[in-house]
Structure formats: C-alpha cells, structure tokens
Amino acid sequence: MIGVFDSGLGGLSVLAAVARELPRADLVYLADTAHLPYGDKDDAYIRRRVIRIGSHLVDQGCGMIVVACNTATAAAVAAFRETFDDVPVVGVEPGVKPAAAQSRSGRIAVLATESTARSERLAQLIRHHAGHVEVRVEACPGWATRVESLRLADPEFVDEARRHLAPLLAEGVDQIVLGCTHYAFLRPALETVVDGRATLVDVAEAVARQCVRLAGAEASGEGRLTLLASAQPERLQAALPALGLGWLGRRLSTPVNLVLA
Ligand code: DGL
Numbered sequence: 611m612i613g614v615f616d617s618g619l620g621g622l623s624v625l626a627a628v629a630r631e632l633p634r635a636d637l638v639y640l641a642d643t644a645h646l647p648y649g650d651k652d653d654a655y656i657r658r659r660v661i662r663i664g665s666h667l668v669d670q671g672c673g674m675i676v677v678a679c680n681t682a683t684a685a686a687v688a689a690f691r692e693t694f695d696d697v698p699v700v701g702v703e704p705g706v707k708p709a710a711a712q713s714r715s716g717r718i719a720v721l722a723t724e725s726t727a728r729s730e731r732l733a734q735l736i737r738h739h740a741g742h743v744e745v746r747v748e749a750c751p752g753w754a755t756r757v758e759s760l761r762l763a764d765p766e767f768v769d770e771a772r773r774h775l776a777p778l779l780a781e782g783v784d785q786i787v788l789g790c791t792h793y794a795f796l797r798p799a800l801e802t803v804v805d806g807r808a809t810l811v812d813v814a815e816a817v818a819r820q821c822v823r824l825a826g827a828e829a830s831g832e833g834r835l836t837l838l839a840s841a842q843p844e845r846l847q848a849a850l851p852a853l854g855l856g857w858l859g860r861r862l863s864t865p866v867n868l869v870l871a
Contacts, residue, residue: 611635611636611637611638611670611671611672611673611828611831612628612632612635612636612637612638612672612673612674612675612676612821612825612828613637613638613639613640613664613667613668613670613672613674613675613676614628614637614638614639614640614675614676614678615639615640615641615642615660615663615667615675615676615677615678615679615682616641616642616678616679616682616791616792617641617642617643617645617646617647617648617649617679617681617682617754618641618642618643618646618647618754618757618758618792619641619757619758619792619795619846619849619853620678620679620754620757620790620791620792620793620794620795621639621641621676621678621679621791622639622678622849622850622853622855622858623678623791623792623794623795623812623814624676624678624702624791624814624817624818625637625639625676625678625858626814626855626858627814627815627817627818628676628817628818628821629835629858629861630818631818631819631821631822632818632821632822632825632829633833634829634830634831634832634833635825635828635829635830635831635833636831636832636833636834636835636836637834637835637836637861638667638670638672638835638836638837638838639835639836639837639838640663640666640667640838640839640840640869640870641837641838641839641840641846642659642663642839642840642870643758643839643840643841643842643845643846644840644841644870644871645659645840646754646755646758647723647754647755647758648679648681648682648685648723648725648754649681649722649723649724649725649726649751649754649790650723650724650725650751651725652725653685653686653725656681656682656685656686656725657685657686657689657690659682660677660682660685660686660689660690661686661689661690661693662870663870664690664693664694664697666869666870668694668697672697672828673697673698673826673827673828674697674698674699674700674821674824674825674826674828675690675694675697675698675699675700676699676700676702676817676821677690677699677700677701677702678702678791678817679702679790679791680702680703680704680722680723680726680789680790680791681722681723681725681726681790682701683701683702683703683731684703684725684726684729684731684732685725685729687699687701698824698825698826700817700820700821700824702791702813702817703731703732703735703813704720704722704726704732704735704787704788704789704813705787705788705789705811705812705813705816706718706720706732706735706736706739706740706745706787707735707739707740708811708813708816709740709785709786709787709809709811710739710740710742710743710745710785712785712809712811713743713784713785714784715782715783715784716742716743716744717743717744717745717746717781717782717783717784718740718743718744718745718746718783718784718785718786718787719745719746719747719748719775719778719783719785719786719787719808720732720736720745720746720747720748720786720787720789721748721750721753721774721786721787721788721789721790721793722747722748722749722750722789722790723749723750723751723753723754723789723790724749724751726789726790727747727748727749727789728749732747732789746778746781746783748774748778750774750790750793753790753792753793753796754790754792754793756796757792757793757795757796758792760849760852760853762795762796762798762799762852763796763798763799763802767796767799768799768802768803771796771799771800771803772803775800775803775804776803778808779804779807779808783808784807784808784809785808785809785811786800786804786808786809786810786811787811788800788810788811788812791814793812794812794814795853797810797812833861834861834863835858835861835862835863836862836863836864836867837862837866837867838866838867838868838869839866839867839868839869840868840869840870840871841868841871843865843866843867843868844865844866846866847859847862847865847866
C-alpha cells in the first residue's frame with residue numbers, strides 16, 4: 611500500500627499521476643485539512659505534522675510514502691526520512707532542473723508557497739541545477755487556499771495571476787515552474803495569462819515514474835483507493851469531480867474517513 615499526503619487537495623494532482631502509473635497499487639491519500647495551508651507555517655510546525663501523518667500511514671500498513679507537497683518536502687523530508695528509515699519516501703520538489711534545461715531565454719521562474727520560496731532546499735536546488743540561468747522565485751500567498759475553495763478560474767484570480775506573471779513574462783521568462791502541488795489545478799487560468807509565452811512545468815508525472823521505480827511489492831494490490839482527511843472529509847470527496855478527478859472517486863470503496871483530528 612502506498613501512502614500519499616498533502617495539506618489538502620493539491621497532492622491529488624500527484625495521486626492521480628501515481629494512480630495512472632500504478633493502476634494495481636492500493637493507495638491511501640491523507641489531506642491534512644485541519645492544518646492547511648502549510649505555506650504560511652514555520653518549519654517546526656510542518657515537521658511535527660508530517661511526522662504525525664507518516665506515523666499514521668505507516669501504522670495503516672503503507673510500505674511507501676509520497677510527500678505530495680513541495681512545502682512539506684522542503685521543510686521536513688530529511689527529518690521524515692530519518693524517522694521512517696525503512697520505508698521508501700518520495701518527495702516533491704519544484705521542477706527547477708527540467709525548466710533550466712528547457713529554457714531558451716535563460717530565464718525561468720518558480721511559483722511557490724511562502725515557506726518553499728524562502729527555503730534553503732529550494733536555494734540549493736537552484737544552485738545545483740540552474741546555475742546557468744536566471745531564476746525568479748515568486749511566492750504566491752493564498753493560491754493554495756483558493757484551490758481548497760475550488761475558486762480555480764474566477765476573473766479576480768486571473769487578474770491576480772496577471773499581476774504576478776506579467777513582470778516575469780516581460781523579463782523574458784519562458785519556463786514557469788508550478789512549485790506547489792495545488793497550482794496544477796490553477797493551470798487553465800494560468801495558461802490564459804501566459805498565452806503561449808512560457809511553458810508551465812509540473813513534476814507530477816516524474817514523481818509518479820519515481821514511485822514506479824521504488825514501489826516494489828507495493829505496486830501490486832487491488833487498485834483500491836482510501837481517502838482520509840483531518841477535517842471536513844466530505845469536502846475532499848466532493849472536490850474530486852470539480853478537479854477533473856471523478857475517475858479517481860470511482861476507485862473509492864468507502865467514504866472519506868476523518869483521522870488525526
Ligand atoms: N500543496 C502544497 C505544496 O505543494 C502546500 C500548499 C499549502 O498548504 O500551503 O507546497
């Protein structure tokens with residue numbers, strides 16, 4: 611069984627990719643909705659939450675864990691790996707490396723939560739993989755919460771996205787990294803703003819391929835999906851069709867359970 615978690619709905623973009631690559635794996639998704647957003651919390655807070663969630667998922671029988679959250683990966687994946695040293699852990703980090711490799715203008719941007727934007731881990735990722743390009747890091751407060759309320763493409767958001775992206779596009783940025791798993795669900799609105807001038811880079815597929823490499827016996831199950839949430843479980847299930855993931859909902863055998871509340 612593979613455990614996947616995030617602060618809320620964002621990690622469903624990763625879960626969907628994992629479910630496509632590993633159709634027979636039994637999957638458990640935990641949304642820490644009682645504590646979202648993670649992006650405005652300090653590292654110690656995020657670390658406490660992810661260790662708590664990891665313990666719960668391992669107790670449930672998960673033999674592999676996917677931290678489907680850039681913010682949790684940046685703040686806590688090292689502590690997480692130390693704590694669960696016999697369980698393979700796959701983290702999610704902004705796609706700085708592919709963006710830098712694909713850029714023709716030599717300018718890329720990373721959109722992320724405040725916590726990821728200021729993290730040493732992102733700074734390191736940029737130093738290691740994007741030394742030859744200019745990188746703009748843009749914190750996007752409120753965007754994850756917007757996804758939670760399913761306000762994905764209202765005119766107010768398109769205006770806000772334009773305020774963030776227009777200066778980057780004017781500077782010649784041609785690769786925009788979606789450095790928060792929630793932002794995958796804002797892609798249609800962001801594409802409207804970008805209007806073909808840049809590529810939006812998301813790593814969900816690459817993360818799913820990494821899961822295939824590490825899954826071992828966890829890849830073979832009955833293709834069951836269990837959804838868990840630390841608050842408002844009914845909202846998680848109801849959100850699936852709105853996010854274009856109704857097909858995932860059909861793999862559910864039980865209603866969403868409330869855990870860790
Ligand atoms: N989806 C998460 C990420 O990838 C966190 C969003 C939040 O809770 O602030 O960063």
